[in-house]
Amino acid sequence: xxxxTIETVLKRxxxxxxxxxxxxxxxxxxxxxxxxxxxxxEERYGYPSCxxxxxxxxxxxxxxxxxxxxxRDPDVAEFGACYCRLYVSKEVFEGKKEPPTVPERRxxxxxxxxxxxxxxxxxxxxxxxxxLTGKDTAKVVEPKPKLWYCKQCGYVVFRDEPPYICxxxxxxxxxxxxxxxxxxxxx
Amino acid sequence: MPxxxxxxxxxxxxxxxxxxxxxxxxxxxxxxxxxxxxEFEYIDVDLCEEKEKAxxxxxxxxxxxxxxxxxxxxxxxxxxxxxxKDKLKEALGI
Ligand code: SF4
Numbered sequence: 001x002x003x004x005t006i007e008t009v010l011k012r013x014x015x016x017x018x019x020x021x022x023x024x025x026x027x028x029x030x031x032x033x034x035x036x037x038x039x040x041x042e043e044r045y046g047y048p049s050c051x052x053x054x055x056x057x058x059x060x061x062x063x064x065x066x067x068x069x070x071x072r073d074p075d076v077a078e079f080g081a082c083y084c085r086l087y088v089s090k091e092v093f094e095g096k097k098e099p100p101t102v103p104e105r106r107x108x109x110x111x112x113x114x115x116x117x118x119x120x121x122x123x124x125x126x127x128x129x130x131x132l133t134g135k136d137t138a139k140v141v142e143p144k145p146k147l148w149y150c151k152q153c154g155y156v157v158f159r160d161e162p163p164y165i166c167x168x169x170x171x172x173x174x175x176x177x178x179x180x181x182x183x184x185x186x187x
Numbered sequence: 188m189p190x191x192x193x194x195x196x197x198x199x200x201x202x203x204x205x206x207x208x209x210x211x212x213x214x215x216x217x218x219x220x221x222x223x224x225x226e227f228e229y230i231d232v233d234l235c236e237e238k239e240k241a242x243x244x245x246x247x248x249x250x251x252x253x254x255x256x257x258x259x260x261x262x263x264x265x266x267x268x269x270x271x272k273d274k275l276k277e278a279l280g281i
Contacts, residue, residue, distance in 0.1 A: 037209035037210060037211060038209075040208070051207070051209040051211065052207065052210045052212060052213075052256060053207075053256075054232055054256070055233070084212075101271065104253060104255050108253065111254045112244065114240070115240045115243070115244035115254075117237045117238075
């Protein structure tokens with residue numbers, strides 16, 4: 001595996017910001033601190049989990065807080081910044097708007113998992129696997145990913161919910177529609 | 188991991204900071220208290236052992252209703268979630 005440096009963490013964040021039309025925090029000291037936190041977490045857990053949240057160290061329980069986390073898009077849309085303020089909107093970047101403290105959007109029940117002992121987490125993981133493999137269909141709680149397409153530019157994405165902004169043409173979420181066609185494979 | 192203590196001349200209040208070692212806002216809170224010579228205790232929860240995390244979760248959740256960092260508790264009663272200079276100043280009289 002290639003070495004993790006501040007530079008690689010920064011490059012990835014910059015590329016992602018560009019794709020989604022966001023900006024990185026303009027305060028150099030803050031930005032440096034945020035990148036350092038991400039680097040430490042990537043070294044510690046093997047993935048860059050959110051520096052401002054407690055991770056469990058188990059991928060399946062931390063998936064939603066791997067940067068950029070699942071909560072970034074709604075938070076930037078609503079407050080002009082993500083929970084950690086690594087990603088900000090254009091207005092905030094240009095200093096036209098001061099974002100309020102961004103409240104935690106991640107459900108408490110997901111946060112709590114990071115405090116469970118490894119043995120308790122294992123039991124939960126088994127439960128989750130049952131759900132994912134469909135062996136225990138009564139317990140399906142996680143939304144299933146679907147195919148979404150952008151009505152403006154045709155971009156297609158496979159995820160639980162449509163993106164907040166189209167990464168290609170910047171159309172709003174309302175422009176996304178689910179693709180319901182059944183794709184049949186002919187052998 | 189026990190709480191770490193930072194001494195300071197402003198020691199009229201009991202100040203406890205729940206923090207993460209990776210979190211820049213936690214660092215800023217600690218730095219702000221140091222700069223103002225405030226005596227405080229802190230704990231970096233991500234570096235704690237499993238048993239301790241469970242205890243901290245109960246403590247934090249019962250006091251602040253959430254599990255966000257940094258959470259600063261002044262004199263066991265004022266709870267400040269996030270790095271909020273004004274709230275800290277007000278609570279500490281600085
Ligand atoms: S809150 Fe911001 S920095 Fe933290 S994981 Fe989400 S996008 Fe990354």
